[in-house]
Amino acid sequence: MTTQLEDKSQQQTGRRPNAPNTLGADIAASLVVFLVAVPLCVGVAVASGVPVELGIVTGIVGGLVVGLLPGSSLQVSGPAAGLTVLVASAVAQHGLGMLGIIVLGAGLVQILLGVSRLGTWFRAISPSVVQGMLAGIGLVLILGQIYPVGGLEQPSTTAEKFGGLGELAVAMVTTPQGLAGVGLAVAALLIATAWKKFAPAAVSLVPGALIAVVVTSAATALLALPVKKIEVGSLLSSLNPPALTDFGAINVAVLGSILTFALIASAESLFSAAAVDRMHDGPKTQYNKELVAQGVGNSVCGVFGALPMTAVIVRSSANVQAGAKTKLSRVLHGFWLLLFVVALPGLLAFIPTAVLAALLIQAGWKLLEIQAVARLVREHRSEAFVLVLTAVTIVATDLLIGTLTGLAVAVVKTAIEVSRLSVNAQHSEDRVHVELGGNATFLRLPRLLDHLEKLPTGKHVHLDLSTVRHLDRACHQAVENWVAEHRRNNGSVDVAMPAKAG
Known part of the structure; x- marks a missing residue:
């Protein structure tokens, strides 16, 4: 009986039991x-x-x-x-x-x-x-x-x-x-x-x-x-x-x-x-x-x-x-x-x-936020650079230009960091094994060409790109051009391409 009365009272007042008074x-x-x-x-x-x-x-x-x-x-x-x-x-x-x-x-x-x-x-x-x-x-x-x-x-x-x-x-x-x-x-x-x-x-x-x-x-x-x-x-x-x-x-x-x-x-x-x-x-x-x-x-x-x-x-x-x-x-x-x-x-x-x-x-x-900036400088210098550049540009120009500058630099920084490319070359007497890993994009094209052009001519090269996560068109063409050049110089090349070349 008590429970029924309580339920009826709650329905009349619209309040839940023990509802806080806010x-x-x-x-x-x-x-x-x-x-x-x-x-x-x-x-x-x-x-x-x-x-x-x-x-x-x-x-x-x-x-x-x-x-x-x-x-x-x-x-x-x-x-x-x-x-x-x-x-x-x-x-x-x-x-x-x-x-x-x-x-x-x-x-x-x-x-x-x-x-x-x-x-x-x-x-x-x-x-x-x-x-x-x-x-x-x-x-x-x-x-x-x-x-x-x-x-x-x-x-x-x-x-x-x-x-x-x-x-x-x-x-x-x-x-x-x-x-x-x-x-x-x-x-x-x-x-x-x-x-x-x-x-x-x-x-x-x-x-x-x-x-x-x-x-x-x-x-x-x-x-x-x-x-x-x-x-x-x-x-x-x-x-x-x-x-x-x-x-x-x-x-x-x-x-x-x-x-x-x-x-x-x-x-x-x-x-x-x-x-x-x-x-x-x-x-x-x-x-x-x-x-x-x-x-x-x-x-x-x-x-x-x-x-x-x-x-x-x-x-x-x-x-x-x-x-x-x-x-x-x-x-x-x-x-x-x-x-x-x-x-x-x-x-x-x-x-x-x-x-x-x-x-x-x-x-x-x-x-x-001086303390947060100091901590960022110690732990993530690239992020601290974006922060300081944004702040200084705002002071030197205006809020819009400074913010857009910071956004642009942050995007470029992220693109460079994402486009990490590893190149590992193992030389033997008559052949060279070159293994690439990471993301081969145009941002890393100079580094890729630098490594390829240093390989000795006249040797057999096994170019392993199978572990590359992303190969964009610029790097793909650069690899093809290098392979053709290497073969013209009396060298031989076999290439293992990624499962999905970008």
């Missing part, structure tokens, strides 16, 4: 993610050279729109430090008015990639290229954000950033803005680091970055420090929806930016998904659905003229570590962002730009 955990986690997101949304917008409110809008869309869609359950989306370089470059080249067009187009490309089930292919990109891409972004981010710390405007090009370091160093130690900015930046980094290590357990989930922002902002106000602060306007008035005339201005350069935004944002989101999946035991990411969700989010951001979004590892890891159980936590974080910017926007005006720059420098440093 609501409280998700609400608590959403507040933690919200506190992490506020300074990052603002900082990424400032670093990208767009109004602060557009970063908040992207965070809201990442919660309220992408948070509801299928794909990943605990991954959180919003404006990412990794895209600041790309956004700043696009705004400088095409103007703020075209940002919505570019982000909208990138979102539509992402949706198309997801619907075409190409999302899982992003996992095939060489990890050294991705790591190099992130390291390059980190270097550019650090190089750009040290200028606001010193109270100077960030130069627009990499060459100007390097060229202005001398002036920046002087400003940091001689001007009131520079001295105050450096002091606030150092204080913010020390507070954020110390809070993570020494915070009491009861408040350890409160992010150190938020504590750093609150303390340094309060100190700035109390001491009336001469530093630049965040400029905040109305959320609605800051929206920058593309006009119909903007679509007529689309050219090859804009299409290139759209494709670059789509590919970089997709790669960052899906690599973040792989990392987040390792952090929890819940449902794993469905890559194609997640790519569609990111595309929908970016399309909405494009309509509003806001920043592009990706899944962000900092917010996602905070969500998991705070105990989130379902996607409700990431949806609520978007709601808290909306409530904050509507009810308390004036609080943002107290934040010094030097403090946000310091937090972004810290984010850029994390992107470098």
